[in-house]
Amino acid sequence: MDNHRLFSSFGKWLALICTKTFTSAVAEAPQDKYTKKLMTSAYLKLFLLAQLQNREGLRHIADDVLCEELQRELGLTSISASQLSRKHKQVDPELLRHVFELLAKRVLAAQGTTAQHHKIKIIDSTTVTLCLQKFKWAEFRKTKAGIKIHMRLAYLDGHEVIPEKATVTVAKRNDRTQMEELVHEPGVTYIFDRGYIDYAVFDRYCRDEIFFVTRLKSNTHIEPREEMDVPAGS
Incomplete structure (x- = not known):
């Protein structure tokens, strides 16, 4: 894709994000109070473009600003990696979280009533390793630091999912601590791994008609209440 087509498509994509709600939120936030060059709106546009183009680091992103068409879009003539x-x-x-959750709601709303037949949400976590020397507050092993991202995905029609909500904790914090944030809607079936198992919480889910599917730990005591046939080969 040439630059003209790229930035034409990019501008249409940005229109979904840089809405009146977003610009008002940026105006109310303090981060641009003493800023003369890289405003938050330009910062967001630049990093969204970097995500689209799979840029590997800040220097690569700074080099993108050498493009005159991007300069006009951002209101910048140059920027450095340190800036x-x-x-x-x-x-x-929290501003970026607001943008993320707003977009997720718009996508789900656009699905209409068809998506309501499924009401399936998937929860999982991933650990991001960090340098222990620079992030001592996130220590979770003798030689490593890290954070954990807990993501809730909403199932859509066509066997697609979108990220709907995320929480971030230090890596050593137990997955169960995020259940209150991620699982709370009656009538929805939540799917998650055994790292989120909390039997006391499961009792509450049953009372509140919050459905869930998970893997059991090997030492779990179970009492079958009903057995059902399943299709061969399933």
Whole structure:
């Protein structure tokens, strides 16, 4: 894809994100109070483009700003990797969370009533390893630090899923601590791994008609209440 087609498509994509709600939220946030060059709206556009183009680091992203068409879109003529790094520290992650959750709601709403027949949500976590020397607050092994991202995915028609909600904890925190944030809607079937097992919480789910599917641990005591046939080969 040439630059003209790329930025034409990019502008249409941005229109879904840079809405009046987003620009109002940016205006109310303090991170641009003393900023003269890299405003939050330009920062977001630049990193969204970097995600689309699979940029590997801040220097590659800074090099993108040499493109005149992107300069006009961002209102910048140049930027350095160090400036991008500083902006990372200034931007409130709650603002980005707001954008993420707003977009997820719009996608789900666009599915209409057909998606309501499924009401299936998947929960899983992944660990992101960090340098222990720089992130001592996130220590979880003798030589490593890390954070854990807990993601809730919503099932859509056509066997597709979208990320709907996420929480971030230090890596050594137990998965069960995030159940309150991620599982709470009656009538929905939640699917998650055995790291999230909490039998006391499961009792509450049954009372509240929150359905769930999980793998059992090998030492779990079970009492079959009913047996049902399943199709051969399933």
